[in-house]
Amino acid sequence: MIRKLAWDEELAGRLIDERKTADGALMPILHALQETFGYIDRAAIAPIAEALNISKADVHGVISFYHDFRAAPASGRALKLCRAESCQAMGCEDLIDHLRRAHGLTPDSETDGALRIETVYCLGNCALSPAALIDGAPIGRLTAAKLDALVREAGQ
Ligand code: FES
Numbered sequence: 001m002i003r004k005l006a007w008d009e010e011l012a013g014r015l016i017d018e019r020k021t022a023d024g025a026l027m028p029i030l031h032a033l034q035e036t037f038g039y040i041d042r043a044a045i046a047p048i049a050e051a052l053n054i055s056k057a058d059v060h061g062v063i064s065f066y067h068d069f070r071a072a073p074a075s076g077r078a079l080k081l082c083r084a085e086s087c088q089a090m091g092c093e094d095l096i097d098h099l100r101r102a103h104g105l106t107p108d109s110e111t112d113g114a115l116r117i118e119t120v121y122c123l124g125n126c127a128l129s130p131a132a133l134i135d136g137a138p139i140g141r142l143t144a145a146k147l148d149a150l151v152r153e154a155g156q
Pocket of ligand 1: 040082083085087088104121122123124125126129130131
């Protein structure tokens with residue numbers, strides 16, 4: 001798993017300052033915070049709003065609209081499952097059904113469990129559909145058996 005830094009107001013402030021004059025600065029700022037800390041702390045909302053001269057509600061709205069932005073540190077391992085066209089054609093929905101039926105796991109549900117499952121749309125690995133990422137590492141030709149092994153390894 002890629003370790004993220006603990007939340008740091010000063011570093012967050014620097015990341016905001018370095019990007020605040022860019023065109024469409026909000027998304028690069030949010031991505032930088034998420035990339036660095038693994039989530040966007042509530043404490044960042046006011047300084048972002050101030051730096052960009054927008055409302056705190058606008059910042060909060062964007063954070064909650066996009067799946068990839070987290071408002072709290074993530075726990076456990078992250079399994080990103082592709083549900084775009086090629087992976088659909090190769091059975092990703094059957095795999096998602098399998099996760100639900102065999103392990104009681106549902107993509108994109110808030111969980112404190114050892115394995116967090118997130119939906120993504122195309123990982124650029126269509127030739128190896130159904131495709132996924134586990135903590136950022138690609139997995140191709142995903143099967144129910146591979147999923148079972150990942151769930152077991154995560155201790156879910
Ligand atoms: S459609 Fe799944 S990796 Fe491209």
